[in-house]
Amino acid sequence: MIVAEFSAIPMGTGTSASKYVLAIYEILRESGVTFVPGPMSTAIETNSFEQLFNVIEKANKKLAEMGVQRIITTIHIDYRLDKDISIESKLHKSIEK
Amino acid sequence: MIVAEFSAIPMGTGTSASKYVLAIYEILRESGVTFVPGPMSTAIETNSFEQLFNVIEKANKKLAEMGVQRIITTIHIDYRLDKDISIESKLHKSIEK
Amino acid sequence: MIVAEFSAIPMGTGTSASKYVLAIYEILRESGVTFVPGPMSTAIETNSFEQLFNVIEKANKKLAEMGVQRIITTIHIDYRLDKDISIESKLHKSIEK
Amino acid sequence: MIVAEFSAIPMGTGTSASKYVLAIYEILRESGVTFVPGPMSTAIETNSFEQLFNVIEKANKKLAEMGVQRIITTIHIDYRLDKDISIESKLHKSIEK
Numbered sequence A, B, C, D: 001m002i003v004a005e006f007s008a009i010p011m012g013t014g015t016s017a018s019k020y021v022l023a024i025y026e027i028l029r030e031s032g033v034t035f036v037p038g039p040m041s042t043a044i045e046t047n048s049f050e051q052l053f054n055v056i057e058k059a060n061k062k063l064a065e066m067g068v069q070r071i072i073t074t075i076h077i078d079y080r081l082d083k084d085i086s087i088e089s090k091l092h093k094s095i096e097k
Helices: A020-029 A048-066 A086-096 B018-031 B047-067 B087-096 C018-031 C051-066 C087-096 D018-031 D049-065 D087-096
Strands: A001-009 A034-037 A040-045 A072-082 B003-009 B034-037 B042-046 B070-080 C002-011 C036-037 C041-044 C070-080 D002-011 D036-037 D042-046 D072-079
Touching: A001 A020, A001 D002, A020 A040, A020 A048, A034 C041, A040 A048, A040 A086, A040 B047, A048 A072, A048 C036, A048 C051, A048 C070, A072 C051, A086 C036, B003 B018, B003 B047, B003 C002, B018 B042, B018 B047, B042 B047, B042 B087, B047 C036, B047 D036, B047 D049, B047 D072, B070 D049, C002 C018, C002 C051, C002 D087, C018 C041, C018 C051, C018 D042, C041 C087, C051 C070, D002 D018, D002 D049, D018 D042, D018 D049, D042 D049, D049 D072
Parallel strands: none
Antiparallel strands: A001 A040, A001 A072, A034 A040, A072 C070, B003 B042, B003 B070, B034 B042, B070 D072, C002 C041, C002 C070, C036 C041, D002 D042, D002 D072, D036 D042
């Protein structure tokens, strides 16, 4: 499993981004991936790089459809080969140990 | 209020970072700032840039004391002047609307 | 054109990352994309999200082949629809204007 | 020496950020720190966390003075204790070796 977090910042559309954030959640829901909204970014868990990147491209295309002319996307990816990870295992480990 | 998220990646200490993450939570607790652990980074809310940066410097110095020889820190800061923000207001807005 | 920058941090392999950075440059060269090495990340220019993500996945798989057990990748993407951008246009504009 | 890179994205001011980028370069010049403009972010080299954070706070305050109502800042910091690093040493190592 790949765990990542990402944010997409719309430029040129005012200071509020909430309607775009909600549209991205909609895409994440439709895609069937596990995700956890955060105050600065959204955590997401996917089976592959392909699935992760597919969702992020869709999020960008959705914002473009909504009229955003420039989008800055930030992604952090944790690709781990020595053990299986998930959003839950990463949170559990750091909080409860 | 400034809302930010950050992560500190130790290099050269093995693939697991949990003990360092826990040490950083300890510093955040001692500093009295509001923070929310996430799977990829920690959200934090501070009164000023100074308070934010103070905590991040302390986190780096703590890891160095624990023997980490190289630390890559990533920080995202939301500095908003048109309205007051907090971790709670940012989460509430994006989830419940 | 999409302009992006990315870095891939190997965990658990010592404090030096140079051999991995060089391996990633090799992948970028083979892929035929325009890229500019920087001190903290590599700037890259691609025709599509697909091409960008393809290169980043290859970079991760290459490091895994070289024995890295955990890789943290950070990507920043500038997706702009109101005008064509390139690494050169972005640098030119900010430096010489 | 600490090597870092950062970008400050103005929200609510149109799709172009060049005048803000130029204002930040001016602050970097006045601060006397070594910096290298890049297409997606600016690399910077400082003697301490304090100097780094001071410059980034000044950059945010400058954009606020120019009327920007929301600024998203991204910072990546390389804090290395096993050897001295600089922008030049990091570039040299990765390119010419």
